[in-house]
Amino acid sequence: GEDVEQSLFLSVREGDSSVINCTYTDSSSTYLYWYKQEPGAGLQLLTYIFSNMDMKQDQRLTVLLNKKDKHLSLRIADTQTGDSAIYFCADLLAGFSGGYNKLIFGAGTRLAVHP
Amino acid sequence: KAGVTQTPRYLIKTRGQQVTLSCSPISGHRSVSWYQQTPGQGLQFLFEYFSETQRNKGNFPGRFSGRQFSNSRSEMNVSTLELGDSALYLCASSFGGAYGYTFGSGTRLTVV
Numbered sequence: 001g002e003d004v005e006q007s008l009f010l011s012v013r014e015g016d017s018s019v020i021n022c023t024y025t026d027s028s029s030t031y032l033y034w035y036k037q038e039p040g041a042g043l044q045l046l047t048y049i050f051s052n053m054d055m056k057q058d059q060r061l062t063v064l065l066n067k068k069d070k071h072l073s074l075r076i077a078d079t080q081t082g083d084s085a086i087y088f089c090a091d092l093l094a095g096f097s098g099g100y101n102k103l104i105f106g107a108g109t110r111l112a113v114h115p
Numbered sequence: 116k117a118g119v120t121q122t123p124r125y126l127i128k129t130r131g132q133q134v135t136l137s138c139s140p141i142s143g144h145r146s147v148s149w150y151q152q153t154p155g156q157g158l159q160f161l162f163e164y165f166s167e168t169q170r171n172k173g174n175f176p177g178r179f180s181g182r183q184f185s186n187s188r189s190e191m192n193v194s195t196l197e198l199g200d201s202a203l204y205l206c207a208s209s210f211g212g213a214y215g216y217t218f219g220s221g222t223r224l225t226v227v
Contacts, residue, residue, distance in 0.1 A: 035218075042119075088158065103148070105150075105158040108158075
């Protein structure tokens, strides 16, 4: 089946940039997402990228997509302590009955920001 | 606008019992999906409903079921609870999948 992989842990200093990486196996992937989860909370949609794009920027967030290598990354500029959370990469799979209806998640990358 | 609302937030049940979880999607969203999150298996897709019809189902036993009402609210039911069903159950709604899914805060189910 389709799979999404992420490194499990990243530690950065406050003010530095963070780069979280993700690889996926779905050859027909159309939309890829980044979600953030803080302790005790649900998932917050941060940003998404369509497969015909190479890059998308949204304030401090930059998403890069290398479709040939099936590699996705999320760069957070000027990382703050409030960015400490688990970040999930997700691939949207089209359902058999039509329409888009299933997200495949990576295991999540725990980002720790220290002073 | 109001987000996705899941009730209850926490639940403790005994092995063998059944449980019903509720999800109210964002107004106008017709797609509702359910996911199970556990430390060991991560986030796994349970099922998706669109206009009261189940469109897709994940690889879970028949003890897990769901339904969607005409107002798009959804419920999921787990019968004959097992210890391994302890998890955070997340509901997500969407106008259309490509626009992204908005998740609720989840229901944390503990089976003892």
